[in-house]
Amino acid sequence: AQSVTQLDSQVPVFEEAPVELRCNYSSSVSVYLFWYVQYPNQGLQLLLKYLSGSTLVKGINGFEAEFNKSQTSFHLRKPSVHISDTAEYFCAVSVYGGATNKLIFGTGTLLAVQP
Amino acid sequence: NAGVTQTPKFQVLKTGQSMTLQCAQDMNHEYMSWYRQDPGMGLRLIHYSVGAGITDQGEVPNGYNVSRSTTEDFPLRLLSAAPSQTSVYFCASSSGGARTGELFFGEGSRLTVL
Numbered sequence: 001a002q003s004v005t006q007l008d009s010q011v012p013v014f015e016e017a018p019v020e021l022r023c024n025y026s027s028s029v030s031v032y033l034f035w036y037v038q039y040p041n042q043g044l045q046l047l048l049k050y051l052s053g054s055t056l057v058k059g060i061n062g063f064e065a066e067f068n069k070s071q072t073s074f075h076l077r078k079p080s081v082h083i084s085d086t087a088e089y090f091c092a093v094s095v096y097g098g099a100t101n102k103l104i105f106g107t108g109t110l111l112a113v114q115p
Numbered sequence: 116n117a118g119v120t121q122t123p124k125f126q127v128l129k130t131g132q133s134m135t136l137q138c139a140q141d142m143n144h145e146y147m148s149w150y151r152q153d154p155g156m157g158l159r160l161i162h163y164s165v166g167a168g169i170t171d172q173g174e175v176p177n178g179y180n181v182s183r184s185t186t187e188d189f190p191l192r193l194l195s196a197a198p199s200q201t202s203v204y205f206c207a208s209s210s211g212g213a214r215t216g217e218l219f220f221g222e223g224s225r226l227t228v229l
Contacts, residue, residue: 009155032215043119043205043220044158051215090157094214101146101165102173103213107157 002027002093004106012112015083021076021109023065023091033074034092034103035065044090050074061085086113117141121206121221128196128228136191136224138206146209146216147189148173149181151202152223158205164189165212196228 005024013019025031032051036044048059055067065076074091091106122137140147148163150173160173164183178200180192189208193200204224209216 006157036218041222043207043222044218045220046217049215049217101163101171101212101214102160103148103218104160104174105150105158107155 002029002031002095002104004091004093004104006091006106006109008109009107010110010112012114013081014114016080018079019077019081019085019111021089021091021111023074023076023106025072025074025091025093027072027093027095029095032094033065033067034094035059035063035074035076036090036092036105037061038088038090038108040087047076047089081111081113083113083115085111087111119206119208119219119221121204121224123224124222125225126227128193128226130197130228132196133192133194134196134226135193136204136206136226138189138191138221139187140189140206140208140219141187142208142210142219143186144208144210144219145186146212147183148207148213148218149179149189149191150205150207151175151200152205153202161191161204163213193226196226198228200226201228202226 034049035047038044050067119140149161150158162181164170206221207218
């Protein structure tokens, strides 16, 4: 079965600094990968996704992620964060080509942007 | 644009009581799902449905029932609430399924079981 690991539960960073949120996955078959963002007291919304093609994926709000098959990683990056980026970020994985139709989430990383 | 609507937003139950969390979407999505969110555990899939009349279990289905009689609605039933079911519940829908599609989430229902 596939799984997702987000090692950092919280990442504090100063405004305008770069940030990387780490995500590693485990699966014996090919996967699709996603990053979702959750602002306080709201539901989740899709930030970006990797299905195929270029391993560098660009999303909304200036975020991007790179799929690295050899390291089974899908880290999220932003070159310069804003206060408004403070939110919880979830990495998620689904299985390619299988009968299953499930999206499995990691435990989340709280990005805390300080002035 | 309504999107995915969940009711109620807040609910307090006593142990052993039953209740239904409602979820409705107006996007004609075939795929709908229920997650629970607990601190430090992320979101865990409870049940999902790929269309009217079809449901399947997720990672943590015990203590929950679902049915899908229409495309629009996907209620989640707690038959006998337990304190371990205290959580925030999210309903999500997608036109392309969970595999490749974007999930649209409701705003959540916060349930407390005393």
